[in-house]
Ligand SMILES: Nc1ncnc2c1ncn2[C@@H]1O[C@H](COP(=O)(O)OP(=O)(O)OP(=O)(O)O)[C@@H](O)[C@H]1O
């Protein structure tokens with residue numbers, strides 16, 4: 080078993096004439112936390128969507144868990160063990176917390192072959208998960224439209240923690256969280272990585288990246304502008320990579336630095 | 339911040355408003371309209387609610403999934419005409435029969451459901467496959483399917499339906515016609531499916547946020563097509579019941595049902611923006627409309643008043659939808 084969970088090889092993505100990604104290559108090890116940094120519009124969200132099956136690359140290869148994979152849909156990526164928290168949250172505000180937590184993976188009991196939702200069992204699971212994460216939500220039966228932005232984001236985070244998988248992609252997961260919730264979230268990420276799960280986290284906050292990441296990958300205008308172990312760099316250097324100032328050395332071609 | 343108990347009570351009232359309205363209307367009519375308060379009248383209200391009720395189920399499911407199916411009325415008319423042509427012995431009827439004779443019941447039902455499902459599948463393909471706007475695609479179906487009915491029948495009617503089928507139209511259980519029980523059973527069955535099974539849950543969530551459900555690995559496209567197929571098949575059932583009631587079919591059978599069904603769905607609490615609504619409420623909406631129809635008939639008002647009142651009711655229902663939404667937002 081290779082110690083790499085994810086390898087990207089010259090991923091290119093064009094939206095018509097727009098070249099959103101221009102040959103992205105890097106790798107994520109099992110149990111490693113990679114912080115993906117870059118300015119607005121650099122291509123981070125696009126890359127996450129390609130890994131999670133929501134978009135197809137124009138060209139390039141995605142190696143996941145030792146084999147080349149072409150995920151045609153989020154369902155396939157999820158089935159393979161990739162959990163994603165998207166920048167624009169993926170909740171259905173017209174249904175309650177429990178329904179959102181179990182979206183697409185409901186607990187059912189078959190009676191005469193008809194699957195029946197097991198509401199109590201599901202509620203118990205959600206209550207435990209929320210309590211473990213220290214998230215306070217008045218009732219698991221309130222529709223999500225009544226919840227605050229932070230509570231919504233907490234549902235998404237707890238959801239992926241609960242379902243686990245082999246690789247977790249987080250696109251600005253803490254944007255709506257308070258100080259305490261963010262601290263818990265960062266701890267949660269370390270705990271998950273400790274279980275051997277690979278983590279890719281996108282953030283604009285340098286402090287967060289340095290707190291949680293083992294390695295930092297910088298994307299600039301659709302290309303890898305830096306791929307370096309956290310211990311071997313500094314926030315100032317990373318900022319220079321992001322903005323492109325004093326961008327001296329060329330980036331290693333295959334992007335396998337640190338592997 | 340409101341106590342969650344008080345909020346639950348208000349939520350409950352908002353969700354079941356249409357039932358309160360129904361009771362209020364029945365009480366007011368019973369007190370004010372002469373001859374209204376009779377078992378026979380109530381049985382009649384339930385009977386009248388059969389056909390509109392059945393097509394409203396499919397329409398409601400489509401709207402809850404965030405779409406629209408305007409073709410249901412024409413689909414019901416088409417299946418009624420197909421059943422009429424195959425199994426009527428006079429008019430355009432070809433008078434096919436089987437031995438034993440009762441086989442005509444399951445066979446005609448299967449044909450009706452099949453014809454409805456095929457049109458539904460076509461609607462689903464237009465909306466999901468070709469990404470057409472559901473309103474436009476099904477409006478087109480509404481028109482061409484009705485045209486097909488006229489073409490098939492040459493504008494003539496089919497009469498004298500096979501005896502085994504006609505018997506179904508005459509039987510009553512507890513004073514209520516068997517056909518009305520079919521509608522009630524459909525409401526019970528589909529209410530259960532929508533509230534208690536993953537299918538219903540997923541359809542509701544798709545109506546709320548199709549992107550989120552897609553990302554969660556739910557097969558959104560497939561489910562949306564299924565809602566259209568269901569709406570078509572259920573409309574086919576309504577057509578089958580219509581053919582039985584009228585012992586045949588005419589080319590203009592069932593015209594106006596779409597608007598009634600639509601009104602019932604909206605009054606019943608299904609939000610046109612999708613993701614919100616329950617089928618029992620829709621049935622209450624249908625009963626409410628029938629109650630009002632009956633009162634107007636008893637009072638001897640001309641039929642066009644019914645239309646005006648109906649139009650007013652739909653406006654009131656949409657207004658109510660908005661008011662409910664703002665109350666809910668204040669609850670948050
Ligand atoms: N569906 C699309 N169609 C056309 N262009 C797109 C599409 N999605 C993204 N883009 C473009 O691709 C580029 C990269 O966008 P992306 O959302 O990946 O950036 P990002 O790094 O996530 O930015 P942010 O930090 O603001 O979230 C942008 O120029 C964006 O306009």
Ligand SMILES: [Mg+2]
Nearest residue numbers: 123124125166
């Ligand atoms: Mg982004």
